[in-house]
């Protein structure tokens with residue numbers, strides 16, 4: 001990773017760790033920020049919430065990356081308003097990243113009474129999967145006229161794409177990753193910053209490509225050693241930091257043993273994300 005020789009101030013610069021009881025919407029903050037709604041893996045070890053990342057660009061509309069099963073609960077807990085979302089980005093079609101989708105729709109329909117469209121970006125096959133998921137939970141969430149707002153699906157090929165105009169001032173790069181046939185990583189160019197989000201992946205050339213030029217890379221780190229399934233291990237992060245050319249790194253999708261190992265032996269300039277953590281970009 002670039003800049004390992006930076007001074008101590010950089011390590012915590014921009015990082016606010018606010019207790020869950022604090023309502024974030026009441027904290028005045030002119031900067032772009034990330035709120036980690038969920039930093040856990042598919043098993044919610046240590047009680048961590050499922051992967052959902054809230055991004056609030058300076059002067060722009062918030063967007064969500066992944067909607068894990070606990071996404072709506074975390075939005076309520078940390079005081080962010082789901083109805084403020086203009087876009088949702090899905091990294092791949094595994095349940096721990098999408099199973100919160102029906103409840104976002106339920107909130108939009110019955111509580112927010114949303115009228116404006118919601119854009120959803122994700123890999124090919126996303127529309128059918130999300131519609132099936134929603135209709136399995138509540139029949140009224142299918143697009144049969146019950147919804148008072150349009151869901152604007154944007155399916156992306158699982159291939160390298162640069163400069164997609166996602167609206168609301170967001171330019172998007174897409175990099176295919178190695179975890180599931182639908183896995184893509186995102187690089188968001190927004191409000192003068194570049195934010196990368198890996199979703200789930202094993203360590204692969206695509207990951208190193210994704211990291212390049214990021215002010216912040218949010219990277220999954222699921223296990224301690226080389227995993228049996230396609231995930232990044234903490235050992236790989238420790239050994240391969242120099243190959244990730246991002247200015248800062250935040251680790252998510254953490255298992256309890258990885259979180260404990262990071263607490264015992266932190267990596268300089270690498271943030272072990274926690275639920276409710278706010279990171280200024």
Ligand SMILES: [Zn+2]
Nearest residue numbers: 092094179200
């Ligand atoms: Zn996955």
Ligand SMILES: [Zn+2]
Nearest residue numbers: 042094096200
């Ligand atoms: Zn996952």
